[in-house]
Amino acid sequence: MxxxxxxxxxxxxxxxxxxxxxxxxxxxxxxxxxxxxxxxxxxxxxxxxxxxxxxxxxxxxxxxxxxxxxxxxxxxxxxxxxxxxxxxxxxxxxxxxxxxxxxxxxxTRVRTAAASAVASKHLARPNSSTLGLIGAGALAVAHVEAMLCVLPIDTVVVWSRSAATVEAFKARMSHLPVKVVAAGTIRDTVEAADVLCTLTPSVEPLVRGEWFLPGLHVNAVGARPRPTHREIDAAGIARSELFVDSIATAREKSGDLLMAIEEGSVTLMDIRGELGQVVAGQVPGRTHDAAITLFDSVGVGxxxxxxxxxxxxxxxxxxxxxxxxxxx
Known part of the structure; x- marks a missing residue:
C-alpha cells in the first residue's frame, strides 16, 4: 500500500x-x-x-x-x-x-529551516543571540523555530518589503521567547545579526558583503534554484568562508555562487567544504570568532x-x- x-x-x-x-x-x-x-x-x-x-x-x-x-x-x-x-x-x-x-x-519548509539550523550549529559562534531575517513569511517562522533549538537566540531582527507581512510575522512569534524588532533597512538587519538568514525569491542581490561584520554567519536560503538568481552579491560570497550542502548541486543551480564565479570574485576552489563534511568532522567549520561564514543552502534530495x-x-x-x- x-x-x-x-x-x-x-x-x-x-x-x-x-x-x-x-x-x-x-x-x-x-x-x-x-x-x-x-x-x-x-x-x-x-x-x-x-x-x-x-x-x-x-x-x-x-x-x-x-x-x-x-x-x-x-x-x-x-x-x-x-x-x-x-x-x-x-x-x-x-x-x-x-x-x-x-x-x-x-x-520542504521544515527541512530547509532545519538545514539552516544544522549549518548554524556548526558554523556560527556558539553564543550567537541575534537572528536577522531578510523576509518574513512562513519560511522565516520556521527558521526562528529551528534556530531556537540550536542557539541562544533572544532577539529577532526582521526586514520585509511589506509592513503587513512583518506584523503577521510578529503575531506568529508571540508564543516564542524572543524579542522581535522590525528593521528599517536590509543593511540594519545585516549589521545587527549574529546569524543572518536570507529568505527571499530575489533575482538581484539584496545583501551586500560590505555590510558583513566580523563574526557573522549567513545562511543563504531563498533564491530560486536558478543560476541567474541570487540574494547576496559577489563581495559577500568572496568575504566569507563558504560552505555548501552539495558541490554538485551548487554547481547546477546556485546563482549566489555561480554569478560570483562569473564575475571573477571566487572560484569553486574557494568552497571550504560541504556541510556534511563539517558535521562528520572531515573539514573544519568556523576557524575563529571573527570569521565570516556562509552556508549556501540550495537544497538536496x-x-x-x-x-x-x-x-x-x-x-x-x-x-x-x-x-x-x-x-x-
Whole structure:
C-alpha cells in the first residue's frame, strides 16, 4: 500500500527538533558514503520560464530511496497560484515498494529551516543571540523555530518589503521567547545579526558583503534554484568562508555562487567544504570568532528523504493519511 499524505495532515506531524537531528544525520551520511546524493536534474523548454527539478537521495539510515519533483513556475504569481509546487515519492530501499506520496510544501519548509539550523550549529559562534531575517513569511517562522533549538537566540531582527507581512510575522512569534524588532533597512538587519538568514525569491542581490561584520554567519536560503538568481552579491560570497550542502548541486543551480564565479570574485576552489563534511568532522567549520561564514543552502534530495522518513513513520503510528493500492 502507498500512503498519500496531504499538506494539512503533514502540518500536524512536523516536529522541528527531530527534523534537525535527522537532517544533520543525512548530511553526515552523505559525507561518509552511507547515503547516495546525485546531482539534481533541471528540465526546461523554450516555451516557458518554468523549470522542473528532480531531487533524489538513497540512504541506509532511512532505508529509503526518494525523489522530489519541484516545479518552479514564476508566472504562477500572476495567476494567484503558488510559484513553487512539489511532491515527494518514497520507496522502500529493500523491496522497492512505493511507501508514500507526500505534498512537498510542508516537508520542504521544515527541512530547509532545519538545514539552516544544522549549518548554524556548526558554523556560527556558539553564543550567537541575534537572528536577522531578510523576509518574513512562513519560511522565516520556521527558521526562528529551528534556530531556537540550536542557539541562544533572544532577539529577532526582521526586514520585509511589506509592513503587513512583518506584523503577521510578529503575531506568529508571540508564543516564542524572543524579542522581535522590525528593521528599517536590509543593511540594519545585516549589521545587527549574529546569524543572518536570507529568505527571499530575489533575482538581484539584496545583501551586500560590505555590510558583513566580523563574526557573522549567513545562511543563504531563498533564491530560486536558478543560476541567474541570487540574494547576496559577489563581495559577500568572496568575504566569507563558504560552505555548501552539495558541490554538485551548487554547481547546477546556485546563482549566489555561480554569478560570483562569473564575475571573477571566487572560484569553486574557494568552497571550504560541504556541510556534511563539517558535521562528520572531515573539514573544519568556523576557524575563529571573527570569521565570516556562509552556508549556501540550495537544497538536496537527502533532506527530503530524511524528513520523509519521520513524517511517514509518524503518520503510520497515528493512523493518518490515505492508503492507496497502487498495484491494484
Amino acid at each position: 502507498t500512503l498519500v499524505l496531504t499538506a494539512s495532515v503533514l502540518e500536524t506531524l512536523a516536529h522541528m527538533p527531530a527534523t534537525i537531528a535527522a537532517v544533520e544525520q543525512a548530511f553526515a551520511d552523505i559525507a561518509t558514503g552511507t547515503a547516495c546524493q546525485p546531482a539534481p536534474t533541471s528540465m526546461q523548454l523554450p516555451s516557458s520560464d518554468g523549470r522542473y527539478i528532480l531531487m533524489s537521495g538513497l540512504a541506509d539510515t532511512q532505508g529509503l530511496a526518494g525523489v522530489k519533483l519541484l516545479s518552479d513556475l514564476p508566472a504562477n504569481r500572476d495567476a494567484g497560484l503558488p510559484s513553487q509546487r512539489s511532491s515527494i515519492l518514497l520507496a522502500d530501499q529493500q523491496t522497492g515498494e512505493t511507501l508514500a506520496l507526500l505534498d512537498g510544501r510542508v516537508p 537527502m533532506q527530503d528523504v530524511a524528513i520523509g522518513r519521520l513524517l511517514y513513520d509518524a503518520a503510520v503510528s497515528q493512523g493518518l493519511g490515505l492508503d492507496v493500492n497502487m498495484a491494484g
